[in-house]
Amino acid sequence: MSQKQSCCFLGRVFQLCSSKSQDKTKKGSPTPSRSSMDYKMAGKDNLLQPSFPALNSQQRLSDAKARNKVELKPGRSLMDWIRLGRSGEDLTGVGGKVLEVDAEELAKHNQINDAWIALRGKVYNITPYMEYHPGGEEELMRGAGIDGTQLFDEVHKWVNYESMLEKCFVGKLKSTPPAHRRVSLLRTLEPGGPANTNKSLLKANSTESKNGPMSPPAFKVPESPTLPKFDWFQTKTTVTLVVYTKWKSMKSDFVVIDKQGNNFLATLYIEDYIYYLHIELAEAISLHYEVKVNTDNGKVDIILTKESEKQWPSVGKHLQKHNKTVKLKDQEIKYRTCSVDSVSQVTHDSKLLCLSLPEGTRMCVPVGYHVHLQHKVSGMEVVRSYTAVTATLTGEQDPRVKDGSVIYLMIKIYKNGALTPWIDSLSKGDPVEVSTFTGDFSEDRLSVCQNLVMFAAGTGFTPMVRLIHYCIEDTKSRVNLKLVFFNKREEDILWYDQLQSLAEKSDRFSCDYILSEADSGWSGKTGRITLDLMKASLPQQTEKSNLLICACGPTPFTNLVTKFAKELGYSESEYHAFQG
Ligand SMILES: Cc1cc2nc3c(=O)[nH]c(=O)nc-3n(C[C@H](O)[C@H](O)[C@H](O)COP(=O)(O)OP(=O)(O)OC[C@H]3O[C@@H](n4cnc5c(N)ncnc54)[C@H](O)[C@@H]3O)c2cc1C
Ligand code: HEM
CATH class of the missing domain: 2.40.30.10 (Translation factors)
Incomplete structure (x- = not known):
């Protein structure tokens, strides 16, 4: 997943060539279970080219999500940026003075050779960072001359810009009168009164950021999801906290618990928002928690074990975050x-x-x-x-x-x-x-598909590990799994022995290894990802094949798989690209 690897993938795209004689004792031999085309299909028709969705269908893979890292020039890695920061060179462009910048001044710095960005009230000179930005100059320029806070957060809230741009700090952004007007309106309108002032301020600022400082004010009362219902009950040995989320895709993994002493915080990730239970528990509990989810109605039971078998008079005192929601995109990274x-x-x-x-x-x-x-x-x-x-x-x-x-x-x-x-x-x-974890893969996709084909390159194997494990562990699952695993050399293949052993044990799993820099001892496949290889690796498709294609690797690799999937007519519902 490195830039170096990326260069290789961009540079030479080889045709796949399979050696004629397959020596089963050598590494690289196809896994013994099934051939790549030997899938059990649900439909009757065995069309090589999928006819669904139609060529002009809206359901076809769009480029909308193609928001990727770019190949940076040599000498423009993060380590190089760190070195530049320590070199003593003035990266502020203003001689290191701390300025007060108003929106009008900020807007003037919107050129590639003179670009400033405002992030959470601080203005940075991003001109020297242009060539180092992993998302590319064009993307970074989208934030030039404006308050880019919302844009930045939408793309990569986790990026530590304060530390990375410390040496580029120009000054503070002067707040503009329209923002004050909107804040005061929000203060009056938002339920909750003075206690909600900080929240209101934050939301007002983010509205400001979205439209840019020069845009006319767009007033909108912030929306918040309906609060889930919370209840609790106890037995002699346990206390159960019950949350009615009404979300049928709720999973026990979406409940994170933190406890220090009796201070108990449960964070529930429900669709696109977060719900908190924050309680100073009445009595002590053990460190073992059980979380059960009823997928019919999204009801969550958090079962706590009492340290001593006495009756609790109440569950405890509600703390600051209790029974509150935050939009997922607004959450602070913890x-x-x-x-x-x-x-x-x-x-x-x-x-x-x-x-x-x-x-x-x-x-x-x-x-x-x-x-x-x-x-x-x-x-x-x-x-x-x-x-x-x-x-x-x-x-x-x-x-x-x-x-x-x-x-x-x-x-x-x-x-x-x-x-x-x-x-x-x-x-x-x-x-x-x-x-805390983050991601956008929906586990539910694994329970509805019948054929899962994973294209992984190098450490792009890591998301596939859980996918494989999930489908193989689940005894009810009948998903046929195929991993097409690209590496440079034989010694780079992660968990080769385990993959081989799994393929021997399970008639639902098979694996193809493809090397780009194989040595003479390798009898398996060589080359890189191509349209033909992809076509050959996928089951013959019919409308009912219930196929899921997953891809992960360096950006150029994932882009190619996405492009080929698109060319082969697969829709977004049949495809998932993991960031890598
Ligand atoms: C969602 C996601 C999940 C990930 N999961 C995993 C995972 O499970 N396992 C895993 O190992 N990685 C994973 N990665 C990748 C990981 O985040 C890091 O990118 C990786 O560990 C490299 O980190 P680094 O800072 O040490 O290397 P970097 O500083 O990024 O450098 C990596 C290599 O690229 C070279 N390089 C960097 N920039 C340039 C340049 N401009 N020109 C030429 N060469 C350059 C460096 O010299 C080095 O060899 C994931 C990435 C994402 C986005
Ligand atoms: C506000 C305008 C910006 C836009 C539109 C933007 C866009 C992007 C995009 C599209 C990517 C690649 C995809 C991804 O990793 O999700 C990216 C990566 C990145 N950007 Fe930005 N960016 C912006 C500002 C900045 C700024 C100011 C910094 C300063 C530190 C920055 C630092 C990074 C880093 C470090 C990555 C790599 C993230 C990773 O490895 O996961 N970006 N950006």
Whole structure:
């Protein structure tokens, strides 16, 4: 998933060529279960080219989500940006003076060679950052000359801009009169009165940001979702907190619990908002929590075990966040200090890390979701994303994952990378800042599909681990799974032995390995992703094939899979690209 890897994928797209003689004893031999075309299909017609959706159908894959990282020039990596920041060069463009900038002045700096952006009331000179921006100059220019807070948050709220742009700080943004007018209106109109003032201010500011400082004021009373109903009851040994979410896709993984002493916070992720239960519990409870969800009606039971078997007079005192909702997009990114529980080598350059969450925290990362790790590198806070995996693909699972007390991450180390050299240095007991999970994959898609075909390149394998595990573990699942796994060399293949062993054990799973820099001992497939390869890897499609295609890898790889899926006529409902 590195820029380097990206260059390779962009540079040469080879035709797939399979060696004629397949030596089953060698690595790279196709997995023994089934051939790539040997799918059990639901429909009768076996059309090679899908006829649905029609060529001009709205359901076809659109480019709307094509919002990607770009290939940066050599010498423009994050490490290079950190070095530039430390070089002593004036990156503010104003000689390091702290200015007061009004909207009119800000708007003048909207050129690629003279660009300022306002983020949460602070103005930064982003001109020197242009070539270092992983999203590209064009994207960054969308925020030039305006208050880019909302835009920034919509794209990548987790990015630590304050630290990254510290040396580019120009000054403070002067607030404009229309903003004051809107704030005072909101204060009068929003229910909740003075206690809600801060919230109102924040929302008013974000309306301002969206329209840019020069736009006419667009007044809108902020919407908030209907509060779910909360109730509780107790038995001799337990206290159950009940939340009626009415959301049928609710999962127990969407409930995160943090407890310090008797201070209890349950954060429920319900569709596009967050609901909190925040209580100073009346009595002590044990650290084991059980979360049950009724998927018929979205009812959530959080079962707490009493430390002593006495009757509670009440559940406790409601604290600041209790019974409140926040829109998901407005949530603050929360980091918890975890500690390294174990580290093991997966391949020559990849490691499996088990991280223990703080005592009292329960966080089960949903299938296909990732977390951010944050660490200061040469004075700059660096944030990187990592997808949660399982402890193993085939062996006995670590029960602590289901309890939400540990998470596993599989991480490739780049010797010259910004964050991974530090990850490489970690050992048992070391602290690591880990964010709450984030992601956009819906687990429900796995229960409705019959054929799951995963295209993964390098560490793009990590989201597939949970997908495979989910479908194989679920004894009721009849999903046929195929992994098409692209790597440079044989030694780069993550969990090769486990994949082979799974393919031998399960008649529902098969795996194809494709190497771009294979050595002479490799008898398997070589090349890169092509339209023909993709077509050959997918089951012959009919309208009822209930296919799900997933892709993850360096941006150019994922872009190609997306493009080919589109060319083959697959719709958005049949495709998911994980960011990588
Ligand atoms: C949603 C998501 C999930 C992810 N999940 C995982 C995961 O599960 N496991 C995993 O290992 N990774 C994952 N990643 C990637 C991860 O977030 C980091 O990008 C990766 O670990 C690299 O971090 P780094 O800071 O050490 O390296 P970087 O500093 O980003 O450098 C990586 C490599 O690219 C080279 N490079 C960087 N910029 C340039 C340039 N301009 N020109 C030439 N070369 C350059 C560096 O020299 C280095 O070799 C995920 C990414 C996303 C977005
Ligand atoms: C407000 C205007 C901006 C827009 C529209 C924008 C857009 C984007 C896009 C499209 C990406 C790639 C896709 C993605 O990672 O999700 C990206 C990545 C990134 N941007 Fe921006 N960006 C903006 C401002 C900034 C600023 C001011 C910074 C300063 C620090 C920044 C830092 C980054 C970083 C570090 C990444 C890589 C994130 C990662 O690795 O996950 N961006 N941006």
